[in-house]
Amino acid sequence: MYFEFTEDEEIFRESVEEFSRRYIEPIWVDIDEKNTIPFDLIKKMGEQGLFAIPVSEEYGGMGGSFMMTTIAAEVIAYYDPAVAIAVYMLLNNGWPMALDLYGTDEAKGEILPKVASGDAFFGIASTESHGGSDVAGIKSFAKKEGDVWIANGEKVFISGVREVQELPAGGGWFYLAKTGSLDWGHRNITAFALLPKWNGKLKDGFKPTLYEEIGRGGLSSGGFILEDFEIEDKYRIGEENKGFYYVLEGFNIARILVAAACLGSAQWALDQAAEWLKNRKLFNGRRLSSFQGIHFRYAELYAELEAARLFTYRAARLVDKLYMEKDPTLKPRDLNIPVALAKLKAPEAAVRIYEEVLKWYGAYGYMKESNIYRGWLGTFSYVIGAEGAQNIMRLIIARDLLGGEYIRE
Ligand SMILES: Cc1cc2nc3c(=O)[nH]c(=O)nc-3n(C[C@H](O)[C@H](O)[C@H](O)COP(=O)(O)OP(=O)(O)OC[C@H]3O[C@@H](n4cnc5c(N)ncnc54)[C@H](O)[C@@H]3O)c2cc1C
Incomplete structure (x- = not known):
């Protein structure tokens, strides 16, 4: 699949990168260590328009695209590879979007502007x-x-x-x-x-x-x-007794952002590893990167990440087509397979990357000082479950491909 961002999306990506380099990168380790995101950072994220991105402007949101939201989750996780800030941000976008889709005007008017400003979660x-x-x-x-x-x-x-x-x-x-x-x-x-x-x-x-x-x-x-x-x-x-259907839509929306956060964090790990492999010399001054056993693996892991990235971007574009552009040929369930593919592949690629990078770092990787383990533990939460366990992604894909009646026997 060929993929490119629009000019607006590129500009948005650069602005989130600039913000993250300035306000997130210097403190991400401290945040992970002290177990709390300072409120002044949350407030700054609100001012920067990083919450309620896909929510309509009428309710205090940015009226942005879902692709922009996906970009933001990926970029923020690159600068906070432990992913807490990205997850805070993605929850505060995905579920407000679900509320925007089905909530009452009164509730939306009350809740969404406060989420957008950072005063509420x-x-x-x-x-x-x-x-x-x-x-x-x-x-x-x-x-x-x-x-x-x-x-x-x-x-x-x-x-x-x-x-x-x-x-x-x-x-x-x-x-x-x-x-x-x-x-x-x-x-x-x-x-x-x-x-x-x-x-x-x-x-x-x-x-x-x-x-x-x-x-x-x-x-x-x-x-x-x-x-x-x-x-x-x-x-x-929404309507009484129909919550199951709304939450499945919400899960589809949020899972794409989860996948995006895993991509950003894993890309950080691969970039750290690139520097390490190119500079670490052993066996008469050979660089670690010069060993085929290492650079082949690097290439394989990059391929896994890139495949997951394309799944994720494709799913994000579909969300925009369905909910923002209101494409009449699409239904919410058309997102099931594309989203499950992204959520299945991105966290697993991330964890595999972290496990390999930790090994490439040798003993230093096992030391807290290297900080690599923070991304490993952060992304692992998405292999375990949050926003849906991995086997549930497999179940969704198999059910929609084979037909529910053939897998329930
Ligand atoms: C860090 C973190 C944050 C979270 N945040 C939230 C949150 O904000 N809100 C929220 O509601 N939940 C949250 N969760 C919970 C998360 O959504 C659940 O972990 C997830 O839905 C799986 O449920 P479970 O942990 O009870 O595992 P179970 O559902 O008991 O599953 C256990 C194992 O069985 C497998 N399994 C389950 N069913 C099947 C099946 N039919 N076929 C084959 N295998 C199967 C699963 O893949 C999993 O490996 C969070 C979890 C974590 C780890």
Whole structure:
């Protein structure tokens, strides 16, 4: 597939690179070490227009393309290869876009401008302890009483639990709960904008916990229990009992950005390795790069990354065609295979690259000082699961190619 960016996209890429070199590169290690992204960086990212990029200007967004959002996630992850800042940014773009697509005007008007400015966070809260891959099997439930939904249940492994509590306005998640009869399978889930802290006030019925992660330290992971938590009906996203379909669209959007973050981080690792391999000399002054066993592997890994990059850009262009250009020949499910290919390949290429680069660095790679391991641990979170486990990507591809009835036997 031939690929090129538009002039606007090139200009945008340069501006994000300049921003990232100036404000992110000098502090990414510190952020990973201290487990927090300073609020003044988040604020600067908001001022730079790095949140809510694909959200309409009417709701405070940039009205930009999804390709621009993808470019931003990739570039930011290059300058923060531990990926916390890129993930913060991509969540704060992908899920606001999903809200923009299906939320009420009132909720969008309230939430999206605060996300765009950096004062609030808006991520995804889907996973429950019995298995994140089984989205239809969630147990959280919400019952309507007048104009309010009373929500109960527990979510686990949710990004942004600390940030929602600490940001000035707060924020929350694209949240899923059962609202219909249990016999209806996946057709009994409703999506809501869940805002446990909003306009600076923590609401009753929200019991958060925080976990300790092994990587991407700057962004928190945690869980929460809702006990009779009240959600006004204006925060319902789309029609009742259709939340499963909206969240699948949201996952497709967010997975492309996840793939982009893995690409940026892995490219950083390959660039570090290039310098190392060209300069490290042994066996009578031979450069490491001169050994075929090394440079062939370098070429193979680059090929893997480039293939994943093309999958990712193609998927991003399709999002623009479907949602921005409203191409009548495309449906949301046409994104399934292109997106799953990108999410399948990019994190796995990244982790393979990190494992090889760590070996090329020898013992130094194993030392904290080299910082290579930070990207390894950060990108590994996307091989494990966040925004969908790898086998779920395989399942989507196989199901759409072979037909669901042939793989469910
Ligand atoms: C750092 C991090 C951040 C996260 N942030 C969020 C967040 O913000 N919001 C949120 O909702 N969730 C979040 N998650 C959770 C994430 O989405 C889940 O990890 C993911 O959906 C997988 O669920 P699970 O971990 O429960 O694993 P499981 O679903 O239990 O899967 C375990 C293993 O079984 C495999 N598997 C599952 N089903 C099948 C099948 N049918 N066929 C073959 N193999 C299968 C999977 O590939 C996986 O390897 C985060 C996770 C991490 C690691």
